Every structure is written in structure tokens, then in C-alpha cells.
Amino acid sequence: xxxxxxxxxxxxxxxxxxxxxxxxxxxxxxxxxxxxxxxxxxxxxxxxxxxxxxxxxxxxxxxxxxxxxxxxxxxxxxxxxxxxxxxxxxxxxxxxxxxxxxxxxxxxxxxxxxxxxxxxxxxxxxxxxxxxxxxxxxxxxxxxxxxxxxxxxxxxxxxxxxxxxxxxxxxxxxxxxxxxxxxxxxxxxxxxxxxxxxxxxxxxxxxxxxxxxxxxxxxxxxxxxxxxxxxxxxxxxx
Amino acid sequence: xxxxxxxxxxxxxxxxxxxxxxxxxxxxxxxxxxxxxxxxxxxxxxxxxxxxxxxxxxxxxxxxxxxxxxxxxxxxxxxxxxxxxxxxxxxxxxxxxxxxxxxxxxxxxxxxxxxxxxxxxxxxxxxxxxxxxxxxxxxxxxxxxxxxxxxxxxxxxxxxxxxxxxxxxxxxxxxxxxxxxxxxxxxxxxxxxxxxxxxxxxxxxxxxxxxxxxxxxxxxxxxxxxxxxxxxxxxxxxxxxxxxxxxxxxxxxxxxxxxxxxxxxx
Numbered sequence: 001x002x003x004x005x006x007x008x009x010x011x012x013x014x015x016x017x018x019x020x021x022x023x024x025x026x027x028x029x030x031x032x033x034x035x036x037x038x039x040x041x042x043x044x045x046x047x048x049x050x051x052x053x054x055x056x057x058x059x060x061x062x063x064x065x066x067x068x069x070x071x072x073x074x075x076x077x078x079x080x081x082x083x084x085x086x087x088x089x090x091x092x093x094x095x096x097x098x099x100x101x102x103x104x105x106x107x108x109x110x111x112x113x114x115x116x117x118x119x120x121x122x123x124x125x126x127x128x129x130x131x132x133x134x135x136x137x138x139x140x141x142x143x144x145x146x147x148x149x150x151x152x153x154x155x156x157x158x159x160x161x162x163x164x165x166x167x168x169x170x171x172x173x174x175x176x177x178x179x180x181x182x183x184x185x186x187x188x189x190x191x192x193x194x195x196x197x198x199x200x201x202x203x204x205x206x207x208x209x210x211x212x213x214x215x216x217x218x219x220x221x222x223x224x225x226x227x228x229x230x231x232x233x234x235x236x237x238x
Numbered sequence: 239x240x241x242x243x244x245x246x247x248x249x250x251x252x253x254x255x256x257x258x259x260x261x262x263x264x265x266x267x268x269x270x271x272x273x274x275x276x277x278x279x280x281x282x283x284x285x286x287x288x289x290x291x292x293x294x295x296x297x298x299x300x301x302x303x304x305x306x307x308x309x310x311x312x313x314x315x316x317x318x319x320x321x322x323x324x325x326x327x328x329x330x331x332x333x334x335x336x337x338x339x340x341x342x343x344x345x346x347x348x349x350x351x352x353x354x355x356x357x358x359x360x361x362x363x364x365x366x367x368x369x370x371x372x373x374x375x376x377x378x379x380x381x382x383x384x385x386x387x388x389x390x391x392x393x394x395x396x397x398x399x400x401x402x403x404x405x406x407x408x409x410x411x412x413x414x415x416x417x418x419x420x421x422x423x424x425x426x427x428x429x430x431x432x433x434x435x436x437x438x439x440x441x442x443x444x445x446x447x448x449x450x451x452x453x454x455x456x457x458x459x460x461x462x463x464x465x466x467x468x469x470x471x472x473x474x475x476x477x478x479x480x481x482x483x484x485x486x487x488x489x490x491x492x493x494x495x496x497x498x499x500x501x502x503x504x
Contacts, residue, residue: 049380050374050379051380071373074377075374075377076369077374087379087383088383091381092381096384
């Protein structure tokens with residue numbers, strides 16, 4: 001298995017955001033983490049990627065790089081698409097100077113082709129649509145052939161067609177890289193189209209873990225409330 | 239039964255004072271930590287000549303018009319105020335010396351520092367703060383590149399290297415402006431003015447001026463980058479980081495100036 005999280009606990013200013021969360025994701029599988037805003041979904045990704053420190057618990061990965069696709073792409077706006085995608089290859093201490101310019105151009109072209117955006121190397125992020133920026137950030141994420149890919153609300157702010165396209169690319173990248181992936185999302189369409197398993201968080205606790213089909217069968221009060229998007233149920237907005 | 243105490247003004251004042259003190263210590267701590275991290279990063283050469291040249295251009299060239307205007311006008315004002323009186327009192331031969339010493343020891347450095355803080359320091363802080371709140375800094379970190387090394391190195395190096403150049407050009411323009419103003423206001427000849435300049439300046443003043451400029455450049459760029467890196471909470475955070483960078487840089491260069499004055503002239 002590629003990611004195993006055991007008894008993860010994280011608090012901010014004495015408020016417990018994640019309380020004893022555990023899950024596993026195998027290679028070539030996608031886990032979707034769902035829940036209300038503020039339920040700690042993005043915190044899980046930040047803990048796995050090392051952006052923040054955990055209070056206790058374990059995050060076990062089987063080695064290799066961890067890539068992350070951010071909610072609003074987080075492309076470097078002062079760099080063009082080529083430099084964005086090849087950033088890690090050019091700037092990372094262990095990779096700096098390893099590739100010639102021609103090799104970098106070849107790698108970037110391959111990654112752009114994989115996300116359906118060939119020939120935009122010279123464009124800057126401000127010249128791209130939201131969906132294109134997201135796909136460029138996918139290409140940037142996979143440039144070091146990561147074993148784990150984390151997606152933080154990859155379809156947020158996109159129209160339904162662009163969302164579908166992004167969902168297709170998430171599945172395609174999983175198939176191409178055989179990486180273990182975690183997708184944080186609010187959208188049922190993203191869950192249905194991409195996820196192999198689903199984890200629902202509420203108030204720092206895992207309240208559901210199962211397959212997308214099980215989620216859609218609405219067998220628990222939590223899943224029923226989430227799928228029906230109703231205010232009536234055990235989950236209360238703060 | 240719960241008992242509620244009404245907060246007194248003294249309590250509120252003390253609480254506000256404690257919060258301000260905490261914020262000051264926290265900011266100072268993070269600037270020191272980022273400074274240490276920056277110095278550690280120098281060994282890895284985490285920047286390119288191209289990026290360094292761009293930051294040098296940004297720091298040195300784009301700031302020059304405003305810096306020269308401020309320093310030039312300050313020296314003209316000083317010369318206008320003192321030249322007439324000094325010539326009347328028979329001290330015309332000392333006007334050049336006075337302006338030159340004032341420029342080289344204080345005005346050029348401190349005025350250039352203020353101009354650089356306003357133009358470049360604020361720009362560095364807001365640039366890095368925007369990258370921080372839009373998760374670009376997180377993206378750098380996830381890609382296993384040290385964001386402090388990557389972002390600070392070219393900016394702090396450029397600031398440290400370019401500040402003396404900006405100050406020297408500013409001081410020259412200041413001395414020149416003082417000469418023109420003295421001539422126009424009090425009829426002091428250019429020869430008398432520049433003889434006095436030549437007589438008044440010494441190597442020690444110039445050395446201190448250059449060393450102080452290096453220190454100012456380092457301090458301004460480090461504080462600006464650090465305040466940017468500490469930003470949080472969206473657009474409001476960017477604004478706060480920029481303000482903090484400007485205020486802290488102003489205070490820091492005055493303290494550095496005081497240290498140099500005490501150490502080098504007394």
C-alpha cells in the first residue's frame with residue numbers, strides 16, 4: 001500500500017481539527033475525502049504532504065515523491081508554463097543540473113500532452129483559463145513521477161464541463177502513473193467519476209468509510225444528509 | 239452562579255500592550271530565523287545569474303529616479319537653508335564640506351534607504367505575501383524546493399549588493415545639487431564649493447557610508463521578504479505584511495544607523 005494514515009490528530013489553537021483519523025490508500029487507487037467546509041479535509045492533505053506538522057499519529061508512505069494539486073492551481077504567476085512544469089527539475093537540489101534544456105523541453109512536452117495542452121509552453125498562467133491552469137498544475141505535479149498525488153478540491157470554481165474534463169484527467173493520471181491518489185472534494189460528480197473509496201469527515205471524526213456506491217445508498221444519517229444536501233441531519237454547520 | 243467582571247481600561251491597555259509586545263517578539267524571531275535560513279541556503283547556490291540580475295535591476299535601477307529625486311532635493315534644501323547664512327558669516331568655504339559630510343555620513347544613506355523601503359521593500363513584501371496566501375509558497379515546498387532559499391537568495395543578495403551603488407550615485411547627485419543651490423542662492427563659486435567638498439571628505443566617511451549601505455540593503459530586503467513570508471489570511475494579510483515590512487524596515491535602518499554612528503564616529 002502506498003499511503004497509510006494511523007490515528008492522526010491535529011489541533012489549531014486548542015481546537016481539534018482531526019481526531020484519530022485512520023485510512024489506507026493502495027497504489028493505483030483513489031480515495032475521496034468529503035465533508036463540510038472546515039471539517040479538516042485539506043488539513044489531511046497538508047499533513048501528508050508535510051506542509052504542516054501533526055500533533056500525533058503516523059503517516060506511512062512507501063517512498064517516492066508526493067505531489068499536490070492545489071485548490072486554485074497555485075501556479076507561479078511570474079513563470080511561464082514551461083518553467084512552472086519544469087520547476088522541480090530545475091530548482092530541486094537533487095535534480096538541479098541533471099537535465100539539459102532539450103531533455104526538459106521533451107519532458108514538459110510529454111506532460112502537457114498528457115493533460116491535453118500541447119504547445120502552450122510560452123504562455124503565462126494569467127493567459128490561461130481556470131481549467132487550463134488546473135491541468136497545467138496536474139502536469140507540474142506529475143513531472144517527478146510521484147507515487148502519491150493529492151488533489152485539493154480539483155474542480156472548485158470550474159463549470160460542469162471543465163469539471164468533467166478534470167475528473168477524466170484525474171482517472172487518466174492514476175492509470176498512467178499507478179499512483180495512490182487522494183481527492184478532497186464536495187462534489188458528488190467527482191466522487192462518482194473518480195473515487196474507488198470514500199472517507200467522510202465531520203467535526204474531526206471519520207463518520208463514513210466505504211465505496212461511492214455505499215455512499216450513494218444513503219444507509220447512514222450522515223451519508224443521507226450529504227447526498228441529499230439537506231440541512232436536516234446529524235451534521236450541523238458552524 | 240457565574241460572576242462576570244467588566245474589563246477595566248487598565249486591563250484593556252495592559253492586554254493591548256502585551257499583544258503588541260508578543261507580536262514584536264514574534265516578528266523579530268521570524269526575521270532572525272529567516273535570516274539564518276537564508277545564510278544556510280547560500281551554500282546551495284539556489285539562484286541563477288539571470289534571476290540575480292533581474293532582482294539587481296529591480297532594486298538598483300527601478301528605484302533610482304525616486305531615490306535621486308529625494309536625495310537631490312534634500313541636499314538642495316539643506317544648501318538653500320545654510321549657504322546664504324554661512325556666506326554672510328564668512329563661512330562660505332565650509333558649505334561644500336558641510337553638505338558633503340551630511341550627504342555621505344547620513345542623508346544619502348538614510349534617504350535612499352527610505353526611498354528603497356517605500357518602493358522596493360513594499361514590493362518585495364507584497365509579492366512574497368501574495369505568493370504565500372495563494373499557496374504558491376506551499377507549492378514550492380511540496381515540490382521539495384526550500385522556499386526561503388529560492389525566494390530570499392536573489393532578493394536579499396541583490397538588495398545587499400545594489401544598495402551601495404544606489405547610495406554612492408545618490409550622494410554624488412546630492413553633493414552636485416548642493417553646489418548648484420549654493421551658487422544660485424548665495425553666489426558661492428563652484429570652485430570654492432568643490433574645493434571645500436574635497437577638503438571635507440575623507441576615506442573613513444566613505445568606507446562607513448559603503449559599509450552602512452551594505453547593511454541597509456541586507457536589512458531592508460531581509461525584513462521585507464520575511465514579513466511577506468509571514469503573511470496569512472488573504473488580501474488583508476498581504477496589506478498587513480506590506481505595512482509591517484515598511485514600518486519594521488524604517489525602524490531597523492534607524493537603529494542600524496545609530497549603531498554605525500556610535501561605533502564609527504565616537
